[in-house]
Amino acid sequence: MTETPLDIPRAWAEVVDPAEPGQRLRLDLTWLTSRWRCIFGAGCPGIDAAEPDAGCCVLGAHFTDDDDVERVAAVVERLGPDEWQQHDEGRAEGWIVELEDDDAESGTARATRVVDGACIFLNRPGFPAGEGCALHRHALAEGLEPLTTKPDVCWQLPLRRTYRDVELPDGTSYLEVTITEYDRRAWGPGGHDLDWYCTGAPEAHTGAEPVYLSMRAELVELLGPQGYAVLVRLCEEHLAAVAALTGGAGPGGRPLLPLLVHPATRAAGG
Template sequence: MPEVLLPFPRAFVEFVNPDDADEIFRCDLTWLTSRWSCIFGQGCPGIYADRPDDGCCTLGAHFADKDDEKRVRKAVKQLTSETWQLKKAAKSGGWVELEDPENVAEGEQPARKTRVVDGACIFLNRPGFAGGEGCALHHLAVNQGRDFLETKPDVCWQLPIRRQFRSVTRTDNSTYTEVSIGEYSRDGWGPGGHDLDWYCTSNTEAHQGREPVYLSNRAELVALMGQAAYDELKLHCETFDARPGSAMRHLADPA
């Protein structure tokens, strides 16, 4: 399957956060105007060749913080055995596990994540399950007419958008916080990202969406940036997207 190798030329825009003058957004227009779309259940081969039905759910999801886990816990209480295939396994062994607790440095706490059962996340309904295959937390939101941002772990609903923070010092020694919004490419997974058998963000198979990312993932971007910043981003994306034949289009997009 053809995957575009990184890096390649990209266009970025920077603007002050309308809600916080001490923050400057740096947004990847090449990614945000790309036609990437999640193809889980529509040809996605999974990140590991021997787990073709898992999508990117093989490893389980790390919680960003206590609030993230608390929000998911509220959603879990609403799942039934008809909508969650592994509910019985969760009752007997829990649905949270610690990440490699034996190798945590002294004084640090091991990361908390969704438990992996039979090779994949405990919330992943397997093919053939009457309640629907795929993420049980995602199905819960859809069935209740809610956005899945309200039920899934942060890392799950944000992927493959990546938000990063860094402190920048200007030449006059003043500082600001740079908030970057871009593509969660292979390197975002750390060294292990290069071991994935398949990954979607730079793969042509996943760049067949009818809308650009800044529209199809509007809810996620608003949650990550705020409404005012998203509104400004949308204007920049529209301007960039209207330019024909830009040399900085995403290379995985249709020609």
């Protein structure tokens, strides 16, 4: 199925953050009401065709700050060889690397090591504890949300949160917090060279619930409980408007403006 183009029309909602009156939430309703779901281990061909079993883990996870590193480091200390395929390698050679980064305040950035073509925390098919991220599987085994054990970039993907200072004509300003789709561009120039990418692929838009429900824990962490409550209301109103326009027939009924339903969700029949 054809991947959705990057520059599709989108429906946005902008509201004052109920928890922070000095900032506004800018929410991509087209993405948040889509039926995207992670299909790792369920047909995901991976972003690198040479590593189809690695999903999007072929790149080391870049850490956002010291808190991100310290949180993951605490989890790594609890990982045993029965949970982590690269345990001995990680203990002997380390699991984190420093990278040159012109944008970083110190001139360097940190990321998880890449071993044998993928992140050091990736368990490969055939590993007794199961394939996939060792940090993710540890969270599930402990009854925790994976966002408490994984690097920020990993648990947020494919949500993208950005910030922008907006100056108004009267001399006042506010902080704009945007929640949208982490598309190919968000990976940087190399994102255009990925062999496959899930957010625009109809194959991955087969979720039982829309994103704003299936990624509730992540969105609450990104927006706070009050901000998430506003998001839910706006998404429900958006979906009700779509249903009214189609007479309840869904995207396969009357023609809709493309901004109302994510094209990949429509192509998947959702």
